[in-house]
Amino acid sequence: MTRTRKRLRHLALAIGTAAGAVVATDSGLRLAACGVPTSLITICALSVFATVNAVGGSVADALATTTYRCPSGCGFKVRLRSLDAGEHRRQQEVAASHPSHT
Known part of the structure; x- marks a missing residue:
């Protein structure tokens, strides 16, 4: 943060x-x-x-809080607080490739 x-x-x-x-x-x-x-x-x-x-x-x-949403608009969200830049990047990738899209 x-x-x-x-x-x-x-x-x-x-x-x-x-x-x-x-x-x-x-x-x-x-x-x-x-x-x-x-x-x-x-x-x-x-x-x-x-x-x-x-x-x-x-x-x-x-x-x-920072919120990352699925880029395809399915409603999946990841909310984060107090993380470093590397962890934020990892959570962006999680939001982009969550289980319903793989």
């Missing part, structure tokens, strides 16, 4: 965490204004935070 991709991944994780905290706090404050018990506010805020944070993690993984 290149240095730029690592930085993008870390930035996406940080943004996801910050966005999760903001949305969870907002949800908690809105529920508190309606008179919802504290235990329910806590549960809802934590679940909202976890969901938004998980989406940020998915975005970070998507930014850090």
Whole structure:
């Protein structure tokens, strides 16, 4: 993984965490204004935070992943992360000659 991709991944994780905290706090404050018990506010805020944070993690993984597809368009894919150039080349060849084409 290149240095730029690592930085993008870390930035996406940080943004996801910050966005999760903001949305969870907002949800908690809105529920508190309606008179919802504290235990329910806590549960809802934590679940909202976890969901938004998980989406940020998915975005970070998507930014850090390289996908090789079968050149004939059959839908076969190889997804890679954190490999050197030689290993990337080998996986490109795997995608081009996967078992249904040999």
